[in-house]
Amino acid sequence: MEKRYVLEFGLGLDLHGQDVTEAAAKAVKDAVSKSCLCGLQEVLGLDDLDNDVRIRVTVAVSRPEEIDAERIAACLPVGKITVSAVKGGMTVSGMYFPKFGDSDASVEAAIAFIEVLV
Numbered sequence: 766m767e768k769r770y771v772l773e774f775g776l777g778l779d780l781h782g783q784d785v786t787e788a789a790a791k792a793v794k795d796a797v798s799k800s801c802l803c804g805l806q807e808v809l810g811l812d813d814l815d816n817d818v819r820i821r822v823t824v825a826v827s828r829p830e831e832i833d834a835e836r837i838a839a840c841l842p843v844g845k846i847t848v849s850a851v852k853g854g855m856t857v858s859g860m861y862f863p864k865f866g867d868s869d870a871s872v873e874a875a876i877a878f879i880e881v882l883v
Contacts (some may be wrong), residue, residue, distance in 0.1 A: 767883065768882065769834045770873065771877075773796040773800045776875070776877075777795055779875075781866050783856075785854070785875060786837065789877060791870070792869040792875040793841065796878075797842075800881075803812075805818060807818075815843055818843055818844040818881060819881075819882040820882070821846075821879070822841070822878040823847075823877070823880075824850050827853075829851055829852055844881070857871065867874060
């Protein structure tokens with residue numbers, strides 16, 4: 766029976782470009798940067814982290830149908846990864862700079878929830 770080993774949240778923003786996948790990828794990287802999985806080897810004795818670990822990622826964004834799950838999964842270095850996108854996050858007023866890739870003056874914010882299961 767699988768058990769959760771690590772739970773972590775992250776926040777990501779796409780300040781220019783209005784790309785929910787970019788914001789979600791930053792949120793996943795933020796969550797990963799706050800986690801150390803050394804216990805998988807040192808405590809549990811796992812050596813094959815790609816096969817012995819499952820990682821469930823949930824990203825909350827304003828337009829979940831636009832999430833590129835493969836791009837989100839690529840942010841994680843180990844494990845069998847599943848990605849789910851749900852409605853959430855935020856779209857807030859920002860600045861419009863077409864040279865930065867903006868299509869409008871909004872900022873996309875995403876929340877990521879990472880579960881490491883063994």
